[in-house]
Amino acid sequence: MIERRITFTLDEEGLPAWKLNRLKTLAGFFRSVVVIHNISQLRMANAEQAMRMMSLGSMPGDLCQLMIEGSDAELACMVLTDFVSEHCHLICTGHRHISQREGTGRITLPFDYELSFLPPLSQLSVSTFKKADVLTEICRQCAPNQPNKANRLLEQIQARETISSTAMGNGVALPHILTPDVEVPTLVLATLEQPLDWGSKRGPVTSIVGLVLPAPPQREHLLAFSSFSKRLLEPDFCQLLTEDARPEVLRAVVLDSLSLPFR
Structure with missing residues:
Protein backbone atom coordinates (compact mmCIF):
# COMPACT_ATOMS: atom_id res chain seq x y z
CA MET A 1 0.00 0.00 0.00
CA ILE A 2 1.13 3.54 -0.78
CA GLU A 3 0.83 6.12 2.01
CA ARG A 4 0.89 9.90 1.70
CA ARG A 5 0.22 12.69 4.17
CA ILE A 6 -0.74 16.33 3.68
CA THR A 7 -0.19 18.67 6.63
CA PHE A 8 -1.90 22.05 6.86
CA THR A 9 -3.51 24.63 9.14
CA LEU A 10 -7.08 25.83 8.81
CA ASP A 11 -7.83 29.36 7.68
CA GLU A 12 -10.21 31.84 9.29
CA GLU A 13 -13.24 29.84 8.09
CA GLY A 14 -12.12 26.61 9.70
CA LEU A 15 -13.91 23.65 8.11
CA PRO A 16 -17.44 24.79 7.23
CA ALA A 17 -19.94 22.30 5.82
CA TRP A 18 -19.29 23.18 2.19
CA LYS A 19 -15.57 22.42 2.55
CA LEU A 20 -16.31 19.13 4.31
CA ASN A 21 -18.73 18.12 1.56
CA ARG A 22 -16.18 19.01 -1.11
CA LEU A 23 -13.51 16.99 0.70
CA LYS A 24 -15.92 14.06 1.01
CA THR A 25 -16.66 14.18 -2.72
CA LEU A 26 -12.98 14.28 -3.67
CA ALA A 27 -12.06 11.46 -1.29
CA GLY A 28 -14.80 9.31 -2.82
CA PHE A 29 -13.13 9.41 -6.25
CA PHE A 30 -10.26 7.20 -5.10
CA ARG A 31 -9.78 3.64 -3.91
CA SER A 32 -7.53 4.90 -1.12
CA VAL A 33 -8.76 5.52 2.41
CA VAL A 34 -8.55 9.21 3.37
CA VAL A 35 -8.60 10.14 7.05
CA ILE A 36 -8.49 13.68 8.42
CA HIS A 37 -6.58 14.05 11.66
CA ASN A 38 -7.14 17.26 13.62
CA ILE A 39 -3.81 17.35 15.45
CA SER A 40 -4.77 20.33 17.62
CA GLN A 41 -7.84 18.48 18.91
CA LEU A 42 -6.25 14.99 18.70
CA ARG A 43 -9.31 13.64 16.86
CA MET A 44 -9.74 11.70 13.61
CA ALA A 45 -12.50 10.98 11.11
CA ASN A 46 -12.88 9.27 7.75
CA ALA A 47 -13.07 11.93 5.03
CA GLU A 48 -16.04 10.19 3.41
CA GLN A 49 -18.14 10.71 6.55
CA ALA A 50 -19.08 14.38 6.67
CA MET A 51 -20.94 14.15 9.99
CA ARG A 52 -17.95 12.48 11.64
CA MET A 53 -15.71 15.24 10.32
CA MET A 54 -18.04 17.86 11.79
CA SER A 55 -17.64 16.21 15.19
CA LEU A 56 -13.90 16.95 15.17
CA GLY A 57 -14.63 20.40 16.57
CA SER A 58 -12.21 22.02 14.13
CA MET A 59 -11.42 25.69 14.73
CA PRO A 60 -9.59 28.34 12.70
CA GLY A 61 -5.84 27.85 13.04
CA ASP A 62 -6.03 24.16 13.96
CA LEU A 63 -3.23 21.97 12.67
CA ASP A 72 -3.91 5.23 -5.82
CA ALA A 73 -2.70 7.30 -2.86
CA GLU A 74 -0.21 9.19 -5.05
CA LEU A 75 -2.97 10.41 -7.38
CA ALA A 76 -5.26 11.20 -4.43
CA CYS A 77 -2.45 13.19 -2.83
CA MET A 78 -2.05 15.30 -5.98
CA VAL A 79 -5.74 16.16 -6.13
CA LEU A 80 -6.19 16.74 -2.39
CA THR A 81 -3.02 18.86 -2.20
CA ASP A 82 -4.58 21.24 -4.71
CA PHE A 83 -7.77 21.35 -2.61
CA VAL A 84 -5.82 22.06 0.59
CA SER A 85 -3.67 24.71 -1.11
CA GLU A 86 -6.79 26.54 -2.25
CA HIS A 87 -8.73 26.44 1.01
CA CYS A 88 -6.15 26.07 3.83
CA HIS A 89 -2.53 26.92 4.64
CA LEU A 90 -0.36 24.11 3.29
CA ILE A 91 2.66 23.05 5.37
CA CYS A 92 3.88 19.79 3.87
CA THR A 93 2.83 17.24 1.28
CA GLY A 94 4.20 14.10 -0.32
CA HIS A 95 3.20 15.40 -3.76
CA ARG A 96 5.28 18.49 -4.49
CA HIS A 97 7.83 20.93 -3.09
CA ILE A 98 6.47 23.49 -0.63
CA SER A 99 7.77 27.02 -0.77
CA GLN A 100 8.97 28.69 2.41
CA ARG A 101 5.94 31.01 2.35
CA GLU A 102 3.49 28.10 2.21
CA GLY A 103 5.41 26.04 4.75
CA THR A 104 4.99 28.49 7.61
CA GLY A 105 1.41 27.37 8.25
CA ARG A 106 0.83 30.68 10.10
CA ILE A 107 1.50 29.14 13.52
CA THR A 108 2.81 31.90 15.79
CA LEU A 109 3.87 32.31 19.41
CA PRO A 110 3.68 35.47 21.55
CA PHE A 111 7.43 35.40 22.26
CA ASP A 112 10.73 34.98 20.45
CA TYR A 113 12.23 31.50 20.28
CA GLU A 114 14.83 29.40 18.47
CA LEU A 115 13.94 26.02 16.96
CA SER A 116 16.41 23.87 15.07
CA PHE A 117 17.10 20.28 14.10
CA LEU A 118 20.09 18.08 14.70
CA PRO A 119 21.63 16.60 11.56
CA PRO A 120 21.05 12.85 11.14
CA LEU A 121 22.65 10.98 14.02
CA SER A 122 22.51 7.56 12.36
CA GLN A 123 26.08 8.01 11.13
CA LEU A 124 27.34 7.23 14.63
CA SER A 125 28.13 3.62 15.38
CA VAL A 126 25.22 1.92 17.10
CA SER A 127 27.67 0.18 19.44
CA THR A 128 29.07 3.50 20.71
CA PHE A 129 26.01 5.72 20.32
CA LYS A 130 25.02 6.93 23.78
CA LYS A 131 22.58 9.31 25.42
CA ALA A 132 25.53 11.58 26.21
CA ASP A 133 26.23 11.95 22.48
CA VAL A 134 22.76 13.34 21.86
CA LEU A 135 22.93 15.71 24.83
CA THR A 136 26.33 16.98 23.66
CA GLU A 137 25.03 17.67 20.15
CA ILE A 138 21.92 19.40 21.51
CA CYS A 139 24.05 21.78 23.60
CA ARG A 140 26.33 22.52 20.66
CA GLN A 141 23.26 23.35 18.59
CA CYS A 142 22.00 25.69 21.33
CA ALA A 143 25.33 27.54 21.38
CA PRO A 144 26.86 27.32 17.89
CA ASN A 145 30.51 28.39 17.76
CA GLN A 146 30.45 29.00 21.53
CA PRO A 147 32.21 25.98 23.08
CA ASN A 148 32.36 27.41 26.59
CA LYS A 149 28.64 28.15 26.63
CA ALA A 150 27.88 24.74 25.13
CA ASN A 151 29.93 23.07 27.86
CA ARG A 152 28.06 24.97 30.57
CA LEU A 153 24.73 23.93 29.10
CA LEU A 154 25.90 20.33 28.89
CA GLU A 155 26.91 20.33 32.56
CA GLN A 156 23.48 21.67 33.53
CA ILE A 157 21.48 19.29 31.37
CA GLN A 158 23.50 16.28 32.55
CA ALA A 159 22.93 17.37 36.15
CA ARG A 160 19.20 17.45 35.41
CA GLU A 161 19.34 13.93 34.00
CA THR A 162 20.95 12.63 37.20
CA ILE A 163 17.83 13.68 39.13
CA SER A 164 15.52 11.56 36.97
CA SER A 165 15.38 10.42 33.37
CA THR A 166 13.56 12.81 31.02
CA ALA A 167 12.13 9.97 28.94
CA MET A 168 8.41 10.67 28.63
CA GLY A 169 7.42 7.26 27.29
CA ASN A 170 6.06 6.39 23.84
CA GLY A 171 9.52 6.83 22.32
CA VAL A 172 10.02 10.51 23.24
CA ALA A 173 12.52 12.21 25.57
CA LEU A 174 12.41 15.83 26.78
CA PRO A 175 15.81 16.85 28.21
CA HIS A 176 15.30 20.34 29.61
CA ILE A 177 16.81 23.01 31.85
CA LEU A 178 16.20 26.55 33.09
CA THR A 179 19.33 28.66 32.75
CA PRO A 180 20.46 32.31 32.55
CA ASP A 181 22.79 31.25 29.73
CA VAL A 182 20.06 31.76 27.08
CA GLU A 183 17.89 34.78 26.38
CA VAL A 184 15.02 33.10 24.52
CA PRO A 185 13.50 29.59 24.67
CA THR A 186 15.61 27.29 22.53
CA LEU A 187 14.39 23.96 21.15
CA VAL A 188 16.43 21.34 19.34
CA LEU A 189 14.67 18.38 17.71
CA ALA A 190 16.40 15.10 16.94
CA THR A 191 15.10 11.92 15.35
CA LEU A 192 16.90 8.57 15.51
CA GLU A 193 16.68 5.65 13.14
CA GLN A 194 17.41 3.20 15.95
CA PRO A 195 15.88 3.25 19.48
CA LEU A 196 18.26 4.62 22.10
CA ASP A 197 18.38 3.69 25.77
CA TRP A 198 17.54 6.80 27.82
CA GLY A 199 18.00 5.17 31.22
CA SER A 200 14.31 4.84 31.97
CA LYS A 201 11.79 2.08 32.65
CA ARG A 202 9.58 3.88 30.14
CA GLY A 203 11.67 2.38 27.36
CA PRO A 204 14.05 3.63 24.66
CA VAL A 205 13.49 6.74 22.58
CA THR A 206 13.61 7.63 18.91
CA SER A 207 12.54 11.29 19.16
CA ILE A 208 14.27 13.85 21.40
CA VAL A 209 13.16 17.41 22.06
CA GLY A 210 15.89 19.39 23.80
CA LEU A 211 14.49 22.40 25.62
CA VAL A 212 16.51 25.23 27.17
CA LEU A 213 14.46 27.96 28.85
CA PRO A 214 15.82 31.30 30.10
CA ALA A 215 15.85 31.83 33.85
CA PRO A 216 13.76 33.34 35.22
CA PRO A 217 11.13 32.29 32.63
CA GLN A 218 8.31 34.55 31.47
CA ARG A 219 4.71 33.58 32.18
CA GLU A 220 4.11 32.95 28.47
CA HIS A 221 7.05 30.55 28.40
CA LEU A 222 5.61 28.51 31.26
CA LEU A 223 2.15 28.38 29.69
CA ALA A 224 3.48 27.26 26.32
CA PHE A 225 5.88 24.61 27.53
CA SER A 226 3.47 23.27 30.13
CA SER A 227 1.04 22.75 27.27
CA PHE A 228 3.71 20.92 25.29
CA SER A 229 4.76 18.66 28.18
CA LYS A 230 1.12 17.72 28.83
CA ARG A 231 0.76 16.77 25.18
CA LEU A 232 3.67 14.37 25.57
CA LEU A 233 1.48 12.31 27.90
CA GLU A 234 -0.79 11.54 24.93
CA PRO A 235 0.33 8.46 22.92
CA ASP A 236 -1.29 9.82 19.73
CA PHE A 237 0.71 13.03 19.99
CA CYS A 238 3.98 11.18 20.61
CA GLN A 239 3.25 9.05 17.56
CA LEU A 240 3.29 12.22 15.46
CA LEU A 241 6.81 12.99 16.69
CA THR A 242 8.18 9.49 16.19
CA GLU A 243 6.58 8.44 12.90
CA ASP A 244 7.13 11.46 10.64
CA ALA A 245 10.68 12.81 10.52
CA ARG A 246 10.00 15.58 7.99
CA PRO A 247 11.25 18.84 9.56
CA GLU A 248 8.26 20.86 8.30
CA VAL A 249 5.81 18.50 10.00
CA LEU A 250 7.76 18.22 13.26
CA ARG A 251 8.12 21.99 13.47
CA ALA A 252 4.38 22.46 12.92
CA VAL A 253 3.42 19.80 15.47
CA VAL A 254 5.66 21.29 18.16
CA LEU A 255 4.69 24.91 17.49
CA ASP A 256 0.98 24.04 17.39
CA SER A 257 1.15 22.43 20.83
CA LEU A 258 3.02 25.46 22.21
CA SER A 259 0.46 27.89 20.76
CA LEU A 260 -2.67 26.23 22.20
CA PRO A 261 -2.85 28.33 25.43
CA PHE A 262 -2.90 31.58 23.44
CA ARG A 263 -5.83 30.91 21.09
Missing part, protein backbone atom coordinates in the same frame (compact mmCIF):
# COMPACT_ATOMS: atom_id res chain seq x y z
CA CYS A 64 -4.57 19.08 10.57
CA GLN A 65 -3.31 16.24 8.42
CA LEU A 66 -4.88 14.20 5.64
CA MET A 67 -3.64 10.61 5.84
CA ILE A 68 -4.06 8.77 2.53
CA GLU A 69 -3.45 5.06 2.15
CA GLY A 70 -4.22 2.83 -0.83
CA SER A 71 -3.22 1.78 -4.32
